[in-house]
Amino acid sequence: MLATVLSVTIVGLEAVPVSVEVDVAAGLPSFSIVGLPDAAVQEARERVRAAIRNSGFDIPPRRIVVNLAPGDRRKEGPALDLPIALAILVATAQLPQPSVQGYLAVGELALDGTLRPVPGVLAAAHAARRLGVRGLLVAEANAAEGAAAEEVPIHGLSTLRAVVDHVTGRRPVAPAGSPVSGAPPEPEAYVDLADVRGQPIARRALEVAAAGGLNLLLIGPPGTGKTMLARRLPTILPPLSRKEAVEVTTIYSVAGRLAPRSGLMWERPFRAPHHTASAAAMVGGGSGPRPGEITLAHAGVLFLDELLEFRVDVLDVLRQPIEDGAVVIVRAGGAVRFPARFALIAAMNPCPCGYRGDPRRECVCSPAHVQRYLARLSGPLLDRIDLHVEVPRPPTDELLAGPLGESSLHVRARVSAARQRAAQRAAAGPMPTGRRWRGWGPIDDAALSFLRAAADHLALGGRAAERILRVGRAIADLEASENTRAEHIAEALQYRVLDRAPTRSS
Amino acid sequence: MNFGTPPPEGPGPSSDDEVVGWVGLSLLPGVGPRTIAVWIDRAGSAGKAWRHLPVFLGMRAGREELLTAWRSLDPPAVVADARSKGMVVLTLGDPAYPAALRATPDPPPVLFVRGAVDDAPAVAIIGSRRATPYGLAAAGDLAADLVRAGVTVISGLARGIDGAAHQAALDAGGRTIAVLGCGADVRYPPEHGALAEAIAASGALVTEFAPGTPPRRGHFPRRNRIISGLAQGVVVVEGTEDSGALVTVDYALEQGREVFAVPGSIFSRRSRAPHELLRQGARVVERAEDVLHELGLARGEPAVPARDAGDDVAWLLTFLAEGPQSSDDLVAASGRPAAEVAAVLSMLEIRGLIRTLPGQMVMRTPMNRRTR
Numbered sequence: 001m002l003a004t005v006l007s008v009t010i011v012g013l014e015a016v017p018v019s020v021e022v023d024v025a026a027g028l029p030s031f032s033i034v035g036l037p038d039a040a041v042q043e044a045r046e047r048v049r050a051a052i053r054n055s056g057f058d059i060p061p062r063r064i065v066v067n068l069a070p071g072d073r074r075k076e077g078p079a080l081d082l083p084i085a086l087a088i089l090v091a092t093a094q095l096p097q098p099s100v101q102g103y104l105a106v107g108e109l110a111l112d113g114t115l116r117p118v119p120g121v122l123a124a125a126h127a128a129r130r131l132g133v134r135g136l137l138v139a140e141a142n143a144a145e146g147a148a149a150e151e152v153p154i155h156g157l158s159t160l161r162a163v164v165d166h167v168t169g170r171r172p173v174a175p176a177g178s179p180v181s182g183a184p185p186e187p188e189a190y191v192d193l194a195d196v197r198g199q200p201i202a203r204r205a206l207e208v209a210a211a212g213g214l215n216l217l218l219i220g221p222p223g224t225g226k227t228m229l230a231r232r233l234p235t236i237l238p239p240l241s242r243k244e245a246v247e248v249t250t251i252y253s254v255a256g257r258l259a260p261r262s263g264l265m266w267e268r269p270f271r272a273p274h275h276t277a278s279a280a281a282m283v284g285g286g287s288g289p290r291p292g293e294i295t296l297a298h299a300g301v302l303f304l305d306e307l308l309e310f311r312v313d314v315l316d317v318l319r320q321p322i323e324d325g326a327v328v329i330v331r332a333g334g335a336v337r338f339p340a341r342f343a344l345i346a347a348m349n350p351c352p353c354g355y356r357g358d359p360r361r362e363c364v365c366s367p368a369h370v371q372r373y374l375a376r377l378s379g380p381l382l383d384r385i386d387l388h389v390e391v392p393r394p395p396t397d398e399l400l401a402g403p404l405g406e407s408s409l410h411v412r413a414r415v416s417a418a419r420q421r422a423a424q425r426a427a428a429g430p431m432p433t434g435r436r437w438r439g440w441g442p443i444d445d446a447a448l449s450f451l452r453a454a455a456d457h458l459a460l461g462g463r464a465a466e467r468i469l470r471v472g473r474a475i476a477d478l479e480a481s482e483n484t485r486a487e488h489i490a491e492a493l494q495y496r497v498l499d500r501a502p503t504r505s506s
Numbered sequence: 507m508n509f510g511t512p513p514p515e516g517p518g519p520s521s522d523d524e525v526v527g528w529v530g531l532s533l534l535p536g537v538g539p540r541t542i543a544v545w546i547d548r549a550g551s552a553g554k555a556w557r558h559l560p561v562f563l564g565m566r567a568g569r570e571e572l573l574t575a576w577r578s579l580d581p582p583a584v585v586a587d588a589r590s591k592g593m594v595v596l597t598l599g600d601p602a603y604p605a606a607l608r609a610t611p612d613p614p615p616v617l618f619v620r621g622a623v624d625d626a627p628a629v630a631i632i633g634s635r636r637a638t639p640y641g642l643a644a645a646g647d648l649a650a651d652l653v654r655a656g657v658t659v660i661s662g663l664a665r666g667i668d669g670a671a672h673q674a675a676l677d678a679g680g681r682t683i684a685v686l687g688c689g690a691d692v693r694y695p696p697e698h699g700a701l702a703e704a705i706a707a708s709g710a711l712v713t714e715f716a717p718g719t720p721p722r723r724g725h726f727p728r729r730n731r732i733i734s735g736l737a738q739g740v741v742v743v744e745g746t747e748d749s750g751a752l753v754t755v756d757y758a759l760e761q762g763r764e765v766f767a768v769p770g771s772i773f774s775r776r777s778r779a780p781h782e783l784l785r786q787g788a789r790v791v792e793r794a795e796d797v798l799h800e801l802g803l804a805r806g807e808p809a810v811p812a813r814d815a816g817d818d819v820a821w822l823l824t825f826l827a828e829g830p831q832s833s834d835d836l837v838a839a840s841g842r843p844a845a846e847v848a849a850v851l852s853m854l855e856i857r858g859l860i861r862t863l864p865g866q867m868v869m870r871t872p873m874n875r876r877t878r
Binding site for chain 2: 198199200202203204308342350355356358359360361363366367368389390391392394414453454456457475478479487488489490493494495497500
């Protein structure tokens with residue numbers, strides 16, 4: 001007898017429909033799975049067999065063939081356990097075919113029949129809506145996540161037996177409600193810009209970077225609070241939109257990094273990969289590609305501490321995603337596109353010993369050393385960093401007794417207003433191409449002539465000038481100014497320390 | 507010394523025979539200018555002294571080695587090589603030899619010069635190769651102001667202070683002379699290749715080493731006596747206790763030159779040399795006038811007045827009157843928003859009124875350098 005149950009497999013961030021067909025026929029007892037299953041799917045045989053038996057059903061000693069269609073696409077992971085088990089029950093007449101008709105099922109089975117959560121349920125919910133199914137059958141721990149999509153009825157079930165009872169109508173389970181949206185962030189994880197005392201210039205640069213969606217490099221001796229500043233960037237970015245929250249949650253769900261029973265993620269991610277990270281860890285990889293750090297930082301912040309310690313090839317692969325806001329990973333099985341629109345914030349020491357420019361501790365690096373060190377900043381990556389500021393050591397008494405800084409809430413309000421202005425301008429006029437600054441809103445003649453003077457004085461290149469205009473525009477938006485004015489360009493220039501040649505002829 | 511004028515009965519001072527003789531004698535290992543002077547005196551000319559060297563060697567210790575060297579050396583080739591590379595070969599017998607250097611106890615018998623040397627007033631600025639931004643700024647400002655007062659700036663083309671002094675002198679349109687520890691055709695230090703060319707074009711590269719001589723550790727202390735010998739005063743900007751600048755100072759004192767020192771930060775190890783010199787009685791240098799007055803070179807012109815900074819930004823300069831400050835400190839001290847302070851800093855910087863240093867530090871440009 002033949003049976004079919006609908007399920008999905010995850011490709012990139014998307015759930016692709018998979019039709020699970022089971023044929024049970026006379027012959028020597030066997031159990032085989034065809035249709036490009038990976039190792040985890042192959043192992044489903046053992047889990048499914050035990051789960052069915054331990055749930056009070058039985059597996060007849062006959063020839064069982066499971067086919068996963070379409071047959072040309074690799075199927076991954078244990079999420080197909082549940083649909084395989086259901087299809088076998090139908091094929092062995094322990095469950096009527098109409099009862100599973102129109103359901104989409106994903107879930108891993110324990111040997112005792114318990115249903116376990118799997119990654120990618122939010123993506124499955126999207127697919128379920130596209131396919132027009134009547135409901136999605138998932139593990140209880142996945143129900144909140146699936147319901148967050150608010151797409152189709154999500155039935156969270158604890159065991160294989162509960163699934164059968166639900167579909168046969170013997171003990172139906174109501175669809176899970178959408179979890180409360182916009183839950184406040186966990187208090188213990190909460191960080192605030194108010195924690196940063198002093199350092200007004202670096203704070204301001206952080207605000208400008210947040211307002212313009214710009215990339216920032218912090219340069220300073222060890223222990224001056226570069227990491228502390230970076231961690232606070234997410235707290236001054238505008239709150240996630242619902243669309244962004246769904247994107248972020250989908251990414252974390254597919255990556256298997258979502259806590260069980262959690263709904264949508266409303267906090268902007270903050271990722272700080274260690275400098276030993278490989279290129280694959282950074283942009284994503286694997287045979288069925290998994291999202292890397294830059295995708296996990298999507299809509300949030302990617303922090304690269306000790307920037308110059310990262311391998312050059314790792315930094316080089318970041319360039320394209322920074323430009324495109326996405327990364328495309330090509331594998332034999334096809335190309336996968338992961339979103340990666342993040343704010344890049346990097347930190348580095350000013351010289352190999354770390355104390356260059358520190359008034360209290362002498363730098364022991366020779367000029368040649370410093371130059372070689374700075375030369376490691378790959379030009380193309382540096383070109384994509386809009387602001388670079390120094391973070392000097394604040395006086396100790398300021399750290400201990402100085403007034404608390406302005407709180408993230410206030411700064412975020414200004415940043416949100418600035419972003420709104422930028423969005424309105426973009427909506428009104430011709431869209432900025434992202435390359436040509438002339439599309440970036442009106443600018444005063446005085447601002448342009450100031451930039452020209454600065455370019456002469458500091459021997460700026462075209463790319464640097466373009467970045468300065470971007471930074472100036474973000475400042476103008478913060479100041480609610482229609483035009484970019486000379487003082488905005490002037491301020492922007494202060495956040496470009498690396499444009500100043502490192503002391504001539506030394 | 508008796509070689510202030512060329513030997514009267516010899517051939518003309520610039521005749522090739524004389525030049526070749528001087529070069530040959532100077533290339534002999536272990537033979538100093540005093541011995542050479544004695545030989546030339548006895549022979550009547552450098553050319554003769556060289557050609558008849560075995561006669562003058564007498565029973566001198568190391569005679570055999572000197573004879574070997576004499577046979578193997580080819581001074582005409584050295585002179586031809588130098589000239590083909592655009593160098594002038596100046597000997598002690600040549601009236602064009604710098605008078606100040608000639609008057610020192612141990613003048614090099616031969617100088618290879620790219621460019622031109624003269625007897626204009628000159629001051630040496632020397633210091634650490636690993637200079638701090640402060641030291642580089644001080645050396646640069648001093649050099650620029652000295653050349654504006656018509657003084658030639660002399661240094662050693664090393665990294666750090668030397669390079670900053672040369673560069674600033676060139677930038678200010680003045681004359682500067684670099685004294686090398688290698689052949690004038692050897693690029694050392696390599697990153698100063700362009701700087702050396704610029705110096706040769708408008709000032710001079712000077713060395714006592716024949717073309718092609720590589721830089722050696724032992725060359726540099728000897729080179730220092732030429733630096734101080736060419737100058738009327740020596741200014742030490744930065745250096746540690748064992749700095750080569752102190753070698754130059756020893757020569758300067760021996761040669762009767764005035765010694766100056768620029769004070770530095772008490773936190774920096776590179777202030778040890780200048781501070782030790784100050785303790786011993788060197789003159790404090792805060793600005794070029796300190797040097798010019800002491801050496802009697804001051805022209806008494808008023809410094810160029812600064813271009814008006816404008817009231818909208820001038821307030822910030824008052825916070826920099828006491829010395830460099832970090833931008834963060836300026837925000838705290840002025841009570842103005844970081845955004846405004848940042849904007850004003852850039853405006854002042856573009857006008858040349860301030861400059862930025864590593865560590866977010868900002869310093870005022872000295873009064874008479876504000877020419878933009």
